[in-house]
Amino acid sequence: MCGIVGYVGHQAAGPILLEGLQRLEYRGYDSSGIAVLDRDGALAVLKRQGKLRNLQAAISDMPSGATGIGHTRWATHGQPSDRNAHPHASSNGDVIVVQNGIVENYRELKAELQASLEAEDRTWKSDTDTEVIPELISRELEAGKSFEDALEHAIGRLRGANAIAAIHGANPHKIYAARKGSAGGIVIGYGDGEMFIASDLPALLPHTTTIYHLEDGDIAAINQEGITVRRAGQSPFQPEPIQVDLDPVAIARGPYRHFMLKEIHEQPRALSDTIRGRARLDPPTALADDLSLSADTLRGIGRVLVIGMGTSLHAAMIGRWWMEQIAGIPADFDNASEFRFRAPLLGPSTLVVAVTQSGETIDTLGAMNHVRDRWGAPQVVITNVDGSEATRQADASIIMRCGPEVGVASTKTFVGSLAALYLLACRIGHAQGRLSDENLTLRLEQLLTAPSLLERGLELADQCARIAQQFDSASDFLVLGRGIEYPLAMEAALKCKEISYVHAEGYAAGEMKHGPIALLDQHFPVIALAPRGPLFGKMMSAIQQVSARQAPVIAIGDDGDEELSQQVDHFIGVPPAPPLLTPFSLTPVVQLLAYHIALARGLDIDQPRNLAKTVTVE
Ligand code: G6P
Secondary structure (H helix, E strand, O other), X not given: OOEEEEEEOOOOHHHHHHHHHHHOHHHOOOEEEEEEEOOXXXXXXXXXXXXXXXXXXXXXXXXXXXXXXXXXXXXXXXXXXOOOOOOEEOOOOOEEEEEEEOOOOHHHHHHHHHHHHHHOOOOOOOOOOOOHHHHHHHHHHHOOXXXXXXXXXXXXXXXXXXXXXXXXXXOOOOEEEEEEOOOOOOEEEEOOOOXXXXXXXXXXXXXXXXXXXXXXXXXXXXXXXXXXXXXXXXXXXXXXXXXXXXXXXXXXXXXXXXXXHHHHHOHHXXXXXXXXXOEEEOOXXXXXXXXXXXXXXXXXXXXXXXXXXXXXXXXXXXXXXXXXHHHOOOEEEEEHHHHHHHOOOOOOOEEEEEXXXXXXXXXXXXXXXXHHHHHOOOEEEEEOOOXXXXXXXXXXXXXXXXXXXXXXXXXXXXXXXXXXXXXXXXXXXXXXXXXXXXXXXXXXXXXXXXXXXXXXXXXXXXXXHHHXXXXXXXXXXXXXXXXXXXXXXXXXXXXXXXXXXXXXXXXXXXXXXXXXXXXXXXXXXXEEEEOOXXXXXXXXXXXXXXXXXXXXXXXXEXXXXXXXXXHOOEEEEEOOOOHHHHHHHHHHHHHHHHHHHHHHOOOOOOOOOOOOXXXXXX
């Protein structure tokens, strides 16, 4: 979703802003723009619809300046176009703003400002909600306020969640930034005689690892020497930066053709890193030092509700399974965007577990807010981004250690979420006395084999590629699974939709005969997830029903399973896994199939159309 960058220093801002935007491309966008300010206060704005190369092609015509802001826009209000791309200017051209988020009351504000604009014979220049922000600031400046006061006033008028960066012609050596609500973060980067801002860390890492995260409600003025923050109830202060130890190399693509492929292959390491020190065998403990919930809270949990969106929702579905099977506790999952709107009944002993790789998904944050305000139930967040908004809202966080994920379609953070959910189920079951030391040891030992299950799944990459190439022109897929493999069937279908743009449905195999079977013929391939387990016989029946309709079957089952391989058109054999661990053996294969279908179709795998990595709008 939208990305923000900013620079103030001694170098030409344009190329630095452009490079920062390139590092945020993974978030998803459909237009981009930059604004630079020279030392005399002259402002220049450049905006282009489409990919950043369109902006790059025009940047040499732009006057240079050492202060500037930039933006990649994912359209919400108004079509993707040059005119709707950010930055947006006040009608007098003096205040320039970029925004992530939505100004929910922009219609009211536009109507309020309309009369003044007309009196001055000026008009709105875009269809966006953002344009009211520079206009509101500019009106306050005209009334004699300082820029910080004007910005504070303008933000006070906005309804919704907003992350903002701004520059002003009369302050040529400053950029301003503000954060309100959960529209994504603003990170400030400290350089040597230069300062950077960005909505996400990857844009800053090539320049600095000394950073500061703005908090909700902060307004910051940044010059080339540092930052001054205004926060409600405090005098303006210069915050203490922190050091991050992320390696810029970790976010480079290396020898892989796409970040998604790189991240699929990083899964064994992401999983090992996430469980390191959290699955101890002697004495058996799960998440010993990593869960800041009291023993009383853990013992008092009567039910677990796991929520999330997209891939995180599928992890939540698998998490529900583990809560029941490992922790022995009643559990449910819910789609975070629907959850709060049906006035859910939680009760005080429910533990809510929010899964969100970004920690910024607005639907999930909305659900967490609802839980806190309405029920006060304890909440744990599982996320890949320490310091993200979700970690601030939750009572406890389990931080995955997957490293930055750049591909829009989540892969390694899926297995990171699974590892955290599994460990949490172990911890709850043990704390409640339902999981004996002996059984906890067994569960943890099994989890410790999961990285090698992933490794062996990755060895099937060539076979996945060959099979995928045979189906590159299929327009539909049905993906079937049962039990713990059902959520994985949904995840496989989601991956096909996200990156291959192929219509795919993930279905519980038992449900297939109640409708989807009517679609099947020789042109409708079916992917069947059928490892040996308690439901294997029922999966075989479903596969036979599919074959009887001449639909081609690609089955993923246990390596060496003759009965299955003889029944189907294509067979991929994964390492046999204990029944509760099959998500780890199957995941790389379904991801690789989707990846290679997309590759064969020549698609933009890391930045699929219309999608965003961090979804900060409802
Ligand atoms: C977007 C991403 C998905 C992700 C979903 C939830 O749609 O493209 O890959 O699964 O958001 O994101 P979260 O950060 O909450 O896990």
